[in-house]
Amino acid sequence: MDSYTEVMGSVELFRGVEAAHLRAMLQCLGAKTVAVSKDQYVLAAGDKAEHVGIVLEGRFLVVRDDIDGERSLLATLSPGDFFAEALCCAAVAESPVSVLADADGTVMLLPFQRILHTCTSACGHHSRLLENMLAILASKNLLFQDRMELLSQKSIRRRVMRYLESVAAQKGREFSIPFSREELADFLAVDRSALSRELARLKAEGHIDYWKNVFKLL
Amino acid sequence: MDSYTEVMGSVELFRGVEAAHLRAMLQCLGAKTVAVSKDQYVLAAGDKAEHVGIVLEGRFLVVRDDIDGERSLLATLSPGDFFAEALCCAAVAESPVSVLADADGTVMLLPFQRILHTCTSACGHHSRLLENMLAILASKNLLFQDRMELLSQKSIRRRVMRYLESVAAQKGREFSIPFSREELADFLAVDRSALSRELARLKAEGHIDYWKNVFKLL
DNA sequence: AAAATTCCGTTGCAGGCGCAACGAAATTTG
DNA sequence: CAAATTTCGTTGCGCCTGCAACGGAATTTT
Numbered sequence: 434m435d436s437y438t439e440v441m442g443s444v445e446l447f448r449g450v451e452a453a454h455l456r457a458m459l460q461c462l463g464a465k466t467v468a469v470s471k472d473q474y475v476l477a478a479g480d481k482a483e484h485v486g487i488v489l490e491g492r493f494l495v496v497r498d499d500i501d502g503e504r505s506l507l508a509t510l511s512p513g514d515f516f517a518e519a520l521c522c523a524a525v526a527e528s529p530v531s532v533l534a535d536a537d538g539t540v541m542l543l544p545f546q547r548i549l550h551t552c553t554s555a556c557g558h559h560s561r562l563l564e565n566m567l568a569i570l571a572s573k574n575l576l577f578q579d580r581m582e583l584l585s586q587k588s589i590r591r592r593v594m595r596y597l598e599s600v601a602a603q604k605g606r607e608f609s610i611p612f613s614r615e616e617l618a619d620f621l622a623v624d625r626s627a628l629s630r631e632l633a634r635l636k637a638e639g640h641i642d643y644w645k646n647v648f649k650l651l
Numbered sequence: 652m653d654s655y656t657e658v659m660g661s662v663e664l665f666r667g668v669e670a671a672h673l674r675a676m677l678q679c680l681g682a683k684t685v686a687v688s689k690d691q692y693v694l695a696a697g698d699k700a701e702h703v704g705i706v707l708e709g710r711f712l713v714v715r716d717d718i719d720g721e722r723s724l725l726a727t728l729s730p731g732d733f734f735a736e737a738l739c740c741a742a743v744a745e746s747p748v749s750v751l752a753d754a755d756g757t758v759m760l761l762p763f764q765r766i767l768h769t770c771t772s773a774c775g776h777h778s779r780l781l782e783n784m785l786a787i788l789a790s791k792n793l794l795f796q797d798r799m800e801l802l803s804q805k806s807i808r809r810r811v812m813r814y815l816e817s818v819a820a821q822k823g824r825e826f827s828i829p830f831s832r833e834e835l836a837d838f839l840a841v842d843r844s845a846l847s848r849e850l851a852r853l854k855a856e857g858h859i860d861y862w863k864n865v866f867k868l869l
Numbered sequence: 870a871a872a873a874t875t876c877c878g879t880t881g882c883a884g885g886c887g888c889a890a891c892g893a894a895a896t897t898t899g
Numbered sequence: 900c901a902a903a904t905t906t907c908g909t910t911g912c913g914c915c916t917g918c919a920a921c922g923g924a925a926t927t928t929t
Binding site for chain 3: 805806831832833843844847848850851
Binding site: 497500505507518519520521522523524525549550560563564566567568570571572573574575577578580581582584585586587598602622623624 | 715718723725736737738739740741742743767768778781782784785786788789790791792793795796798799800802803804805816820840841842
């Protein structure tokens with residue numbers, strides 16, 4: 434129950450909204466919390482997304498079923514994460530992705546129209562909500578642009594170096610990365626073993642040094 | 652002068668705003684039109700983007716200067732396009748990109764804070780503006796996601812087929828694409844000649860047929 | 870219409886990289 | 900602590916693909 438409000442406090446969408454107002458605001462928005470059991474769908478491909486979802490408990494998967502029947506995992510969602518916001522804002526008629534529970538959990542669903550069109554009793558925080566939504570979408574845009582530039586590099590070497598340099602630009606020449614090898618390979622969209630090979634080369638050539646997931650640019 | 656309002660009519664940001672109201676609205680927003688001569692910067696890397704820009708005349712370039720001094724072209728902007736909206740919405744302190752004029756032209760600059768915080772005299776269309784902005788950012792998000800999935804494919808064959816299939820899903824089994832070969836190679840982030848080779852193979856194996864930029868899935 | 874320029878397909882080459890398989894190290898489980 | 904499982908580095912193989920160069924086709928320029 435109050436693990437909910439705890440989670441809610443860390444949700445980007447509500448940044449800047451005092452906890453005291455939050456419950457009333459959610460009421461005003463017509464928020465519903467729904468218990469979802471494992472493998473149950475919160476959003477099915479083909480449907481129209483009418484709600485913005487926020488994960489409160491459990492783990493959820495965003496998947497896309499390809500033309501050839503392959504199911505690819507696009508993202509995993511943890512408490513505090515939300516989903517379907519882009520689909521709602523862009524008013525996409527048929528969602529290309531599905532969202533389902535990887536384990537029993539709960540989500541909060543916010544009717545998008547209520548987010549968009551402020552209710553009659555002017556909740557003072559409504560504009561804040563829209564502002565946050567704009568910031569969230571825009572931030573994701575910028576992240577995506579970075580990743581696309583990364584993926585446009587044509588060699589593993591350039592992809593890795595570009596990634597490491599971008600992290601270094603924020604954290605300094607020595608830093609740890611939030612990825613395991615396999616996850617890093619996924620992120621760079623390259624083969625894991627080929628990534629290991631290239632990292633070894635970069636180390637041998639004296640460009641970088643690393644141990645586990647701690648890296649150092651030389 | 653009225654080529655301006657003509658262009659403005661096709662700007663996504665103002666969709667649903669009647670032309671009659673547009674001029675007053677722009678006034679209310681504090682819009683300024685600025686003449687820019689070739690090679691002049693509208694936004695310099697490192698600066699904070701305070702305005703959303705709309706191209707009225709000319710051609711503008713979005714570029715990023717890499718660590719190693721390389722300048723890469725991220726996008727070209729034509730009349731009706733706009734820029735810096737993500738940077739504004741995400742409140743990025745230092746723009747990673749620059750925008751400059753490829754030829755003499757004019758841009759309209761909208762102070763972002765005026766877009767965000769409605770002016771005292773309630774312009775009825777203000778919420779429409781925010782709604783449009785949300786839709787624009789969200790649509791870009793979805794486009795980017797698609798492109799990222801594309802770029803995550805590990806062979807030219809899979810990238811091309813995925814691209815062609817996504818176009819076919821919208822236009823049918825026979826369709827034309829809006830790219831020249833070189834542009835398509837750029838979009839897929841592969842070598843042009845390698846792309847031609849793979850296309851030839853796909854045709855030889857009977858998977859596709861094409862002539863110029865008209866394609867057909869078999 | 871000729872010349873020039875751009876666009877595009879083709880090809881040889883060499884290195885890059887995906888793939889599979891294996892083994893060591895690390896972590897988890899019992 | 901031993902066994903089991905996962906993670907990660909290594910390596911051989913062979914295809915893929917970037918690169919460069921060339922020539923033809925198409926388009927533009929004069």
